[in-house]
Amino acid sequence: MVTVTPKSTWGWGLLDLAVLGDDDRALRESAHRVALEVLRPAAMKLDRMTPEERIAQDSPFFSTMATLKSLGYHRLFLSREAGGPEERLSALTQSIVLEELGWGSLGLATAFLVDMLPVMAISNFGSQQLKDELMVPWVNDESGAYHGCWAITEPDHGSDFLGLRDAESPSFGRAQLVAEPVEGGWVLRGQKSAWVSSGPIATHAAVHAQAGRDGDVFHSLFAVVDLRQRGVRRGPPADMMGVRDDPQGEIFFDDVFVPEGNVLVPPGALYPAFADQLLCLTSSVLSNVAVGVARACFEEALHFARSRIQGGGPLSRHKNIQLTLYSMFESVETARAYARATLAHTQANMPGENPSALGASPRHSRAAQVYTKRVAFDVAHDALQIFGAQGLSRDSLIEKLFRDARCLLIEDGTLEILSLDAARDLIDNYERETYDLEEMLTKW
Ligand SMILES: Cc1cc2nc3c(=O)[nH]c(=O)nc-3n(C[C@H](O)[C@H](O)[C@H](O)COP(=O)(O)OP(=O)(O)OC[C@H]3O[C@@H](n4cnc5c(N)ncnc54)[C@H](O)[C@@H]3O)c2cc1C
Known part of the structure; x- marks a missing residue:
């Protein structure tokens, strides 16, 4: 044999x-x-x-x-x-x-x-x-001496800040972190929200701040700020329901000087396009992470269903459990395919080695984020059900995964706001984009 x-x-x-x-x-x-x-x-x-x-x-x-x-x-x-x-x-x-x-x-x-x-x-x-x-x-560095964070949202600007380019619009109003020009750079005054991931411990932050206005239109800048300097204060670390393995917290800036050389994207025409492309990258990246969360939940449920005996045999012998496991598997597979395709498209088309490329697709990257996050939460939900009461116990991994998957529906943009953002791109641009066919063909 x-x-x-x-x-x-x-x-x-x-x-x-x-x-x-x-x-x-x-x-x-x-x-x-x-x-x-x-x-x-x-x-x-x-x-x-x-x-x-x-x-x-x-x-x-x-x-x-x-x-x-x-x-x-x-x-x-x-x-x-x-x-x-x-x-x-x-x-x-x-x-x-x-x-x-x-x-x-x-x-x-x-x-x-x-x-x-x-x-x-x-x-x-x-x-x-x-x-x-x-x-x-x-x-x-190989010791963890440096640690970064991304300080975007503010107490009064959560979803409003997600469409970063909206930070330029009149409806956004006055930001809670403003940058004022001074000799040789800018001074930051204000604060970011309590949800900044790694905010309590980061040594440096990539910061978006409002830098003046022209009439109704506000302008933003993007800079790297050393958080170890005088004038930076941190709020207490937040006590969140999930994603507790990454500390979150407010960062306050009391007249913090940022040299001109640390400003990566100055206020002006580039900022909205840059912000849009940056969100394409973070959406594509996070969607692949969300697939990992979904797969972890599916695998936990599968292992459990094979070993838990009820109704005269392992749970996995029962048709309802089989169908649920199959549906979880199918969701993970399709989410993975979409997440990977989106990251590949984004990387090939966003600025980087080719700074003039601004072609990453907002609707596809947002769709990847919405779809994979929803899959992660749905799979976590089904997995918890398969575990029965054991899944509710603080001792079980699935209990933590479920809380984390729930937070995903808000982290880096709520599902609703990401979907609205994709819808805006669809309505404005679908079938209206113009392609340089000759250039596309040379890329093939
Ligand atoms: C785990 C985690 C990590 C995070 N990490 C970071 C980080 O590293 N850096 C950072 O800056 N921020 C971070 N955040 C903040 C995150 O980006 C915001 O929580 C998110 O964008 C939503 O903002 P909000 O919580 O203020 O909700 P709000 O904007 O107040 O929204 C509340 C509800 O209203 C809905 N809503 C809001 N506006 C509209 C509208 N115009 N139309 C219809 N519905 C609307 C939303 O969908 C939501 O359901 C993190 C959050 C979490 C949970």
């Missing part, structure tokens, strides 16, 4: 099995080990700690971030010029790593992403001096 030893194809989607080469498979294996052995255990500990304990010096948050850095994960997504791998990771490989990080912990994946955001912004928009003085040591 021939026996077949199954390869370790846990959680492998159709796309993985069909198209991954050996290197990509190896990277996926090692990212999964990090998610399983480093992120998951730390996330479970952090989830049970008080907000203050989570940001104390001996918190597993810091050791986990340091581990990710010592393994070089923060360099994986960068170009070679910015300190990344010799050969740039393909969008597919990036999706694979992002899914694994999301599988391990939504909070720690979020902390990882917001840490990278200022570095990526400097690498695309920063001066050589800023690159040498800040980006290079940040990228070379």
Whole structure:
């Protein structure tokens, strides 16, 4: 009799099995080990700690971030010029790593992403001096000495700030973080919301601030700010229902000086287009993380259904459970396909190595975010039901995953606002875009 030893194809989607080469498979294996052995255990500990304990010096948050850095994960997504791998990771490989990080912990994946955001912004928009003085040591750091955050929302501007370009419109009104021009730079006054991921512990922030107005139209700037300087204060860390493994909190700016060289996108014509493209990137990235959350929930439910005996056999023998498991699987597979296609499209068409490219698609990236977040929550909901009362126990992983998946429906934009944003793009641009056919053909 021939026996077949199954390869370790846990959680492998159709796309993985069909198209991954050996290197990509190896990277996926090692990212999964990090998610399983480093992120998951730390996330479970952090989830049970008080907000203050989570940001104390001996918190597993810091050791986990340091581990990710010592393994070089923060360099994986960068170009070679910015300190990344010799050969740039393909969008597919990036999706694979992002899914694994999301599988391990939504909070720690979020902390990882917001840490990278200022570095990526400097690498695309920063001066050589800023690159040498800040980006290079940040990228070379393997101890977690640097940690970034992305300070967008304000107490009175949550969803309003999501369509960042709306921050330029009259309805937005006066921002709660304003930038005033001074000799050699800008002074920041005001605050950001209590929900800034990694806000309580970040050393640097990528900050959006309102920088003056022309009549009814406000202008914004985007800058990297050193949060270790005088005038920066933090609010207490928030005590959230989910995503507790990444501390969130307010940042106050009391006359904080930002040198001109730290302004990456100055007020002016570029800002709305830049903001729009940045949201395409963050939507595409987060959708791959959301697929990881969905897959984690599906796998928890599958393992449980195979072992829990009710009605004379394992739950997985019962038709209703089988149909639910199948539907979860189908959702994860389709969400993964859409998330990966969107990241590939966004990366190929947004500014980066090609600063004049502004072609990432808002409606597709928002649709990817809405769809994958909804899948993550629906799958978490079904998984919890399969667990019965055990799923409600604080001791079970699915209880944490369910809370995290619920937060996803708000993090980085509520489903409603993301959908409205996509609808606006549809209504304004669908079938109205003009393509340079000749240029497109040369790309093929
Ligand atoms: C886990 C997590 C991490 C986060 N990380 C960050 C971060 O790193 N940096 C940062 O700056 N912020 C962060 N946020 C904040 C996040 O971006 C906001 O919570 C989100 O954009 C929604 O804003 P809000 O919470 O103020 O809700 P609101 O804007 O007050 O919305 C409340 C409700 O009203 C609806 N609504 C709002 N406006 C409209 C409208 N015009 N039309 C119809 N319905 C509307 C919304 O859909 C929602 O249901 C984070 C939030 C969470 C939960």
